[in-house]
Amino acid sequence: MSEIRDKLLKEEYRSKENLKKLPIIALLDINEDEVELLKGFQLETIEDLSDKWSDHYDKIAKKIPKERINSWIAGSRLVLVEEKEKVSAGAKIVMVGIDNAGKTSLSIALKHRSTLSSLFQKLYALAPTRGLLREKIDVFKMDIFIHELGGQSIYREDYLENPDQYFVGTDIILFVIDVQAKDRFEESFEYLKQIINVTNNLKLKVPWKIFFHKSDPEYEIDKKSLEVFESITDYMTNNCPFFEPAKDMFRTSVKIRSSILGAFSHMFREISLIQEGVKEASQKVVEQLKADFFGLYDYSINVCFAQHSEKQELEDLAHNAYYEAIENIDKLREPFLRIRRYTLDDGTNEIFILRDLKFKEDRYIMALLTPDEEMARNLDQDAIQEIIEDHLKDWIEFRGYARFPLD
Ligand SMILES: Nc1nc2c(ncn2[C@@H]2O[C@H](COP(=O)(O)OP(=O)(O)OP(=O)(O)O)[C@@H](O)[C@H]2O)c(=O)[nH]1
Ligand SMILES: [Mg+2]
Structure with missing residues (x-):
């Protein structure tokens, strides 16, 4: 675990004791100006950043991109893994x-793969x-409890009367609305309001997601x-502190497989402590491979741990192509390699490549989209594995760590 220090701290701080009291400047990727700004919010040590960040988060976010702040928080929490068990290896999602x-x-x-x-x-x-x-379920080595x-209605009463039994310690509340049940919208909205109400009364700072x-x-x-x-969206925005419509609402259907994989993957990545690092690393993989999409899927469940694409459309294409491919892979016997050409609406071609991948003991499924037929045909699998490994292996090592619930 002490390797964490090498990856997250500036060199001169790596051998220090009592990591909690390290100044924030010890983090590898932060500069003096940024440290000064945090100081203005009484955040001075790694421990402050790890434990007290939420008090001032919104104000800091007005001055520094959230991605940077999140990566510092994640970094300080990971550094403290050695000192205390402040990072959890599990998460709870409540679906209502x-x-x-x-x-x-x-x-x-x-979970379905057929x-x-x-x-x-x-x-x-x-x-x-x-x-x-x-x-x-086991996702990215985290234990996720759904x-x-x-x-x-006979059950709803109990949740609303004893909300602490159901909602305390929750990482995400996921509310599901049937968009086709028009005559039940009112009932559904009413129930949503009631739950927001009881969880707010418990002072839970839970991120909400809505599936239409x-x-x-x-x-x-x-x-x-x-x-x-x-009106539901407006209500959520006004009453749930962390709710951002652009990233917290999803349209899902069991008939569009990418919709479910995409939505859950977003959620699980958000729980993971290392999502910012993984995001950047995935972008680098895409750039280096000159690909249009890169994705790394969990071997045992349909969730994408790392992904990058400039276009949502290609992300959906890749997720759907992933399902089509694994349907035909007989019990996922390894090694496997699937290559298939897809023609987009504008007539251009994308070659989809799916194969299994091993990092040490762990198996993954890797997917690429590339417009380059030549590249797909002369695929140097080892070279690709090396590039992915270069960028992602540190993060993969830490991927089992979940953020702690905010309450
Ligand atoms: N058309 C359509 N039907 C769906 C979809 N997803 C689920 N269904 C159907 O909706 C019905 C109810 O699904 P459930 O998953 O049992 O609903 P639930 O929310 O778990 O219900 P409770 O357990 O009573 O709270 C089933 O008949 C499903 O086949 C979808 O995406 N499209
Ligand atoms: Mg049910």
């Missing part, structure tokens, strides 16, 4: 929404969830529905 919204379906779809028709078969006969349903709160679910490709959302969604 009225009955029939599609919560159980979402968590089934997240054909769409076999997924639909599984979802067809789903029974309502009775009260709290706990499930543990708590689904069955949405039938059942946004099927063939379903057209009418104007009236859109108005309701807008």
